[in-house]
Amino acid sequence: MARHHALPPLSEVYQRLREHFGHRNWWPGETPFEVMVGAILTQNTAWSNVEKAIRNLKANNALSIKGIREAREGELAEWIRPSGYFNQKARKLKALVAFIDETHGGSLARMRKVPLEELRAQLLRVNGIGPETADSILLYALDKPIFVVDAYTRRIFTRHFYLNGKPSYHAIQERFMRECPPDAEFYNDFHAQIVEAGKSYCRKRPLCAICPLEPLPHSAEQGA
Numbered sequence: 001m002a003r004h005h006a007l008p009p010l011s012e013v014y015q016r017l018r019e020h021f022g023h024r025n026w027w028p029g030e031t032p033f034e035v036m037v038g039a040i041l042t043q044n045t046a047w048s049n050v051e052k053a054i055r056n057l058k059a060n061n062a063l064s065i066k067g068i069r070e071a072r073e074g075e076l077a078e079w080i081r082p083s084g085y086f087n088q089k090a091r092k093l094k095a096l097v098a099f100i101d102e103t104h105g106g107s108l109a110r111m112r113k114v115p116l117e118e119l120r121a122q123l124l125r126v127n128g129i130g131p132e133t134a135d136s137i138l139l140y141a142l143d144k145p146i147f148v149v150d151a152y153t154r155r156i157f158t159r160h161f162y163l164n165g166k167p168s169y170h171a172i173q174e175r176f177m178r179e180c181p182p183d184a185e186f187y188n189d190f191h192a193q194i195v196e197a198g199k200s201y202c203r204k205r206p207l208c209a210i211c212p213l214e215p216l217p218h219s220a221e222q223g224a
């Protein structure tokens with residue numbers, strides 16, 4: 001379909017996904033700290049691999065600030081081996097805990113009290129934490145109202161004409177946050193719906209015919 005078609009509001013995209021998939025109850029993780037660890041471990045790998053790494057951390061009593069603080073980097077790397085890039089990720093987990101210790105006295109409650117923009121800037125200075133990881137931590141571990149952008153967001157909303165060219169992470173995030181209310185619960189479920197749509201339908205070769213977004217203007221030629 002041509003680009004001049006009026007685009008429905010983003011909330012309509014959300015509604016269609018939500019009706020199709022139901023509420024997603026994200027993020028998988030029993031505690032805020034587990035969510036933070038998951039946000040690092042999921043970089044460049046499938047969630048099933050993260051689950052194995054998380055199980056190993058639990059089995060070794062290491063899925064806590066204290067556990068990671070006290071573990072040697074080498075043993076940490078062994079435990080998280082299933083998640084890939086395990087040496088790098090062990091360093092990143094150590095860096096995350098050092099940051100929580102040094103900047104927030106080892107307390108997630110104290111960390112949570114820091115205003116969103118300030119905390120985001122702090123996280124982005126931690127080794128190995130880029131925008132997507134920082135925002136996943138802010139939204140899913142700390143309930144801060146920030147929209148998480150990932151590759152599926154870029155692909156789906158390019159194919160549906162909301163994004164043109166190759167906008168930056170920040171530009172995409174702004175696009176969503178301009179139009180949607182600053183509501184952590186909404187951002188939480190919207191991102192989860194997008195990931196589900198990406199995994200189930202909007203693959204490299206999209207399955208438009210059976211996708212809940214098929215009635216909306218789109219072109220699968222875009223943003224493959």
Ligand code: SF4
Nearest residue numbers: 202206208211213214
């Ligand atoms: S699969 Fe097709 S209809 Fe579904 S989100 Fe992707 S481009 Fe849109």
